[in-house]
Amino acid sequence: MTTVERARAGWRGPAEQPVWIRPAVAVLLAVTAILYLWNLGASGNANDFYAAAVQAGTQSWKAMFFGALDPQNFITVDKPPAAFWIMALSGRIFGFSSWSMLVPQALEGVAAVFLLYAAVKRWAGPVAGLIAGAIFALTPVAVLMFKFNNPDAFLTLLVVAAGYCVVRAMEKGSTYWLLLAGTAVGFGFLAKMLQAFLVVPAFGLVYLVAAPTGLWRRIWQLLAAGGAIVVAAGWWLLIVALVPASQRPYVGGSTNNTPLELAFGYNGLERIFGGEHGGPGGGAGGVPARIAQEFGQAAGRQGAAAGGFGGGGGSGGGAFGGFGGATGITRLFSDSFGTQVSWLLPAALIGLAAVLWLTWRAPRTDLVRAGLLLWGGWMLVSGVVFSYMQGIIHPYYTIEMAPGIAATAGMTVVYLWRRRAEWIPRIVLAGMSVVTGGWAYVLINRTNWAPALAYIAAVAGILAAMALLLGLAGRRWLVIGAVALAVVTAFTGTAAYAGQTAVTAHTGGSPTAGPGGGGFGGGFPGNGGGPAGGFADRRVQRPGAGQPAAGAGLGDRGGTTNSALVKLLQASKTRWAAATVGSQEAAPLELSSKAAVMAIGGFSGGDPAPTLAQFQQYVTQNEVHYYIPSNRGGGPAGPGAPASAAASRAGGSGFAGFGRGNPAITSWVTAHFKPLTVGGETVYDLTQPAP
Structure with missing residues (x-):
């Protein structure tokens, strides 16, 4: 042949x-x-x-x-x-x-x-x-x-x-x-x-x-x-x-720094059965249960048409409505x-x-x-x-x-x-x-x-x-x-x-297929900013720029990140150019600057890492250059805010959860270090003690 x-x-x-x-x-x-x-x-x-x-x-x-x-x-x-x-x-x-x-x-x-x-x-x-x-x-x-x-x-x-x-x-x-x-x-x-x-x-x-x-x-x-x-x-x-543990990264999403707890807790049984600790920090995905419930009700009212978390009716099963509406055999329809x-x-x-x-x-x-x-x-x-x-x-x-x-x-x-x-x-x-x-x-x-x-x-x-x-x-x-x-x-x-899905740009944490591709939209409905009225973030639109890409997700800065802040991070020679609250804040900064940014509290800001003592040690050893407070609604207190404000938002706990991080770290930074204004944002220089 x-x-x-x-x-x-x-x-x-x-x-x-x-x-x-x-x-x-x-x-x-x-x-x-x-x-x-x-x-x-x-x-x-x-x-x-x-x-x-x-x-x-x-x-x-x-x-x-x-x-x-x-x-x-x-x-x-x-x-x-x-x-x-x-x-x-x-x-x-x-x-x-x-x-x-x-x-x-x-x-x-x-x-x-x-x-x-x-x-x-x-x-x-x-x-x-x-x-x-x-x-x-x-x-x-x-x-x-x-x-x-x-x-x-x-x-x-x-x-x-x-x-x-x-x-x-x-x-x-x-x-x-x-x-x-x-x-x-x-x-x-x-x-x-x-x-x-x-x-x-x-x-x-x-x-x-x-x-x-x-x-x-x-x-x-x-x-x-x-x-x-x-x-x-x-x-x-x-x-x-x-x-x-000292020679590897903290296991994000876990409460005890082990992948087994992550597998059977946050990514396992808590996904199926929900409960008060649906994720790190309490509530679903690190969201305190009270906030999760409030969000679930808002999402149910606004529904998918608002570009929210999917709607489908009410808070559904679990504190967060599961991002997908009420539980039951009709959910898939x-x-x-x-x-x-x-x-x-x-x-x-x-x-x-x-x-x-x-x-x-x-x-x-x-x-x-x-x-x-x-x-x-x-x-x-x-x-x-x-x-x-x-x-x-x-x-x-x-x-x-x-x-x-x-x-x-x-x-x-x-x-x-x-x-x-x-x-x-x-x-x-x-x-x-x-x-x-x-x-x-x-x-x-x-x-x-x-x-x-x-x-x-x-x-x-x-x-x-x-x-x-x-x-x-x-x-x-x-x-x-x-x-x-x-x-x-x-x-x-x-x-x-x-x-239609193939020709539509999708970004963020919860994209959806089809026309529009709405996912998280701009974050939580009803809080202002973004297509769905989401969390305020550090999104800086170019002149004439439109809305973020379809399905722009939680923490997605979209548009153009603060260029002055990016240059500041790129010029840093420390182990971490900066620290900020939550991976959703840290990730866009890393992608823009290619510098290492410490995500305090992991994805939601609710993981118990680092502790205040650990963070102070990093700063003392000159391993972190800048601290960037979260700009999310209800986030850590800004410059000059009393320590009790952050503690109040944390509900008195060591970690506040979604977008809040460890309020003790924020209080310590704001009390001891010099604030700078970089491209309209407040940044703390951890190498410059406050006068």
Whole structure:
């Protein structure tokens, strides 16, 4: 066989496979790559909080390993560092920039789409794989996250890779592939901690029920896979535990400087059950419970239209309303979540129930039913958890549901189509079509964006259902028409939202997909400043500059940072050019100046680091040059304010939480050091005692 013949055979694929499959896969991946890479640089640093950690990782190997926010390793971000390793390595190779940081995220999305196609294809055929891959690629929240620098992109790639490994393990009862699945889940833990484990129940169930080997072998194989999860997740935790606290950064988000407490506290059980200590400093995400409750009520009133935290009604579950509205089974269909991930969710649920019923009496190892246990179980478990989480939840978390929805929809549609000569599959397909078109109509009309698309989707769904019910056998024109209309129904809304997401710049801590991309907006509603009336920050707009990018998040300075302050920090030769309250204040300064800035109290200002004594020691040793008070509403007292003012705002505690830091540090600085005015901001020179 010549080289040309081998290339042609490779392009065509197996002889039993339609000749158009591999070209179709190539088109799917090419379109996905274009969608995810298009306009990528428009989002700039995306989430400043994580971008600062990536930049620090390009400056310090130690900061990269631990996930420190600054290159001098004072405190880490509130997530483990695996996702940032990829971005930081890219930055080390190509230089730190928006593109070097975000291109790996986009390529992870392309890889995840391919792996999902490959996994679904093995049990349900290439057409089902293509449908699943297309649905996944065009899910708006997937487009958002694969163009953003949050760890969710890497997490999603890892859990999809784990799902592919489970599929391979199932085929011959392979221990090797099952161990690989456990390893992928373990590394997922190092990307976003316990969220990686949402897929484990489905993995364990499908293997225990349907693997083609004996029961006891299945049990010990699953135990071995659990061991692989522990090893893959635990090696980094062990190193952090063994390194003395004085020789590594403080674990941001934890209350006792350990990653296990972070995993099972702030990023774990407190996310699910909420409570008074939903995060460091009390309340959700470091927000004191009283403030969180007040915010939740304000967000419920203003809703998503105000660019707030997503609305969806009231304070919901937990003190913060979870950033996503009230808890309950309808949360995924709410204003906050619906347009992000639920376009094909009703159809997937209908298909899942119908095909499980139709395959109920199939053999134990039947691959159709096994596939539904795997992907349908993935969809259901993650959906229930996201629906009832009482603590912090952002709508973009639902990217982890997207592979399960896509695979379930793809598998069930193809299975029912193959049996379309029977009345029950035909009726189910017709119902899925009508529901999908109707739901697209509802979702599009909620935003008052491109209303014509709503009618197109709804009408196409009805016409596709009519073609299906009329019967397709021997009627080629009906077959072609039904397929075309079904494609229009399924993809009109989600593809339009995906495309709009791709061309929209997103920044901040809680971006959302679709038109506008509103996330945190300017911060808390009702406090003035920013699109939603958010926290005042150090945003300095250029003459004629408009509003911040869509979804500008909490602490996102946007516009142009105070150039005089940036020059001041760049000229400093101390270990930390400055200290300020909270990572949301420190990160933009670091990104602008490339200098190390100490983030007092971590993300929210509520972490117990540093203590007053520690900070005084840093100052005495000339390791911190400037202190920059927080400008956030209700933040630390400014120059000349009495110490009792800061203490009052702190509620008498050592750490006040959200944006307030340690009031004792502010009181000590304002009492002992000289204030300067730099570009309109007050800065304290810690090398110049007050007169």
